[in-house]
Amino acid sequence: MGPGDPAVDRLVGFRAMGAPVLSAYVGVPPDPSEIKGVHARFLSVLQPVRDMVESDAFTHAQRESLRTDIDRVLEVASRATEMHGHAVGVFACRLADLYEEVQLPKPVRNRAIVDATPYVRPLLEVLDEAHRYLVVVVARDNAWFYEFSLGKLEAGTRVKGRHQRKRDYGGWNGFDEYHARNRAEELARRHYRETAAVIEEMLATTAAELVVVAGHEETVAEFLALLPRALRDKVVGSFVVDPHTMTPGRVREQADDVVAGYELREETRLVADVLDRVGSRGLGAAGLRWCLLAANEKGIERLLVHDEREHPGRTCDRCGWLGLDDQECPVDGSPTRPVPDVIDEIASVVLASSGRVEHVFTDTRLETLGIAAFLRFPVPAPA
Ligand SMILES: [Zn+2]
Structure with missing residues (x-):
């Protein structure tokens, strides 16, 4: 992927003037017997977008474009049985004549986003991993x-x-x-x-x-x-x-199994490592409040996020501060604005400062904590 591939280059460089781009990521179960739930999953991922389309935020043309795009994404669900990936990413904007569908070799967080540009970060992360x-x-x-x-x-x-x-x-x-x-x-x-x-x-x-x-x-x-x-x-x-x-197909299938097993062990080990560090007052942080402090200090080297965990929060557009409740930025006093998922904002900060973000899909103690982080330098736990 990346430079040189026309499809990815098109997605990364795509800017639609006044045309909303729908980006959707939906997990596809590897077990065909679970496929029945896939359509329901697509529907629930797209529901917030369907609600938003009916709001006043869009012109008639934009609304029509989004409705078509939602239908196109829903159509993917009916083809999910043919997919051998673990998830699919769809990027659509009928008004600007954009449609790309990408099968992903590992699970990602389910989500649907409407923006002026395709939401490609999860795609790039997975491709790098792959x-x-x-x-x-x-x-x-x-x-x-x-x-x-x-x-x-x-x-x-x-x-x-x-x-x-x-x-x-x-x-x-x-x-x-x-x-x-x-x-x-x-x-x-x-x-x-x-x-x-x-x-x-x-x-x-x-x-x-x-x-x-x-x-x-x-x-x-x-x-x-x-x-x-x-x-x-x-x-x-x-x-x-x-x-x-x-056959290449058989090799791939078996290699997939080996890699999936390794990643599962690796996730379990990472969570145990970070919690060890937290327990021994080393370079670790656990839980949302602590990780927010660490993210604001650009101190996160590697962020671990449990599955599809999300949490609303606030950000300061002036300095980039991230937090949960403050209406006023504690750094510069500017008014803050709400963000639907502050964990996603933390992930962006980590990636922007050359850190790594791992989504943990295995059942571990991270399930109760939500997120944890390996730190570059010590950041004290919040009071
Ligand atoms: Zn600020």
Whole structure:
């Protein structure tokens, strides 16, 4: 995604003069038996927009445009069974002739937003995340490299990876086949080392940071045993596949499972780590009030948000202060204005100061706290 991809570039650069853009993100359950609830989910995500359309905020033309756009987003629900992503992002503005639909490889917060520009931040976050994984299928004399990419898109729109390679395997980008055709058994070890070197090079030159290894069980074991320690630490899991009969779809499905399992463990670990820091008065903050203090001091290095947690709050347009109730900015005395979701505002501040934002979808202690943060410097808890 990003620079170079026409669809994403169009979304990022899109400005509609006087035309409202509807951006919607809706989760799609991976289990087809749950698909019945999808239409209801789309309806509930879009409800605030439907209410708003009937308000006086729009001209007749804008209202008509939004109504069409809402219908187009609802139509996506009927195609949800064909989607293999975990969520879908839709960006529509009939007045300005915009329609893009993007399947996302992991869950995002459900939401619908109307603005003068497409709301692309969640999309960019997910795309960045998706490129963290490199999948390597190893045989004794050959190796295949795959990189995470977005799922196939409906309606002819595709958003592809930043590191698009020569072949497109329908959602997965096949890497140049690495032909080290060492047929002799005793050369297998050399082939494994060469493969490891290619992986190291790819980790250094692409956005990939983590590795999934696949192949016959014994091959995977041999290969993993030969990896240098530093590289071994980057392997998040493995799965069994027969390289002679594998299909890109099957590889993707199994890699998805491995990655999902890893992310679940990782989320649990992150929450435990941040709460450890809070408990030991280290560089951690927990709960909305404390995280607001830390965000106002630009002290958040990594923000953890439970699932789709939202909370109304207030902001000062003059200095950017964020808070819950103050009608007057405590920094400069300007009048503050309400924001529908102050957690989202905190996330923006964190991203703007080169921090990271993680949404935790697993059940952890974060569920009661809502949000927590790894800090750059100590920020005392609120009184
Ligand atoms: Zn202020």
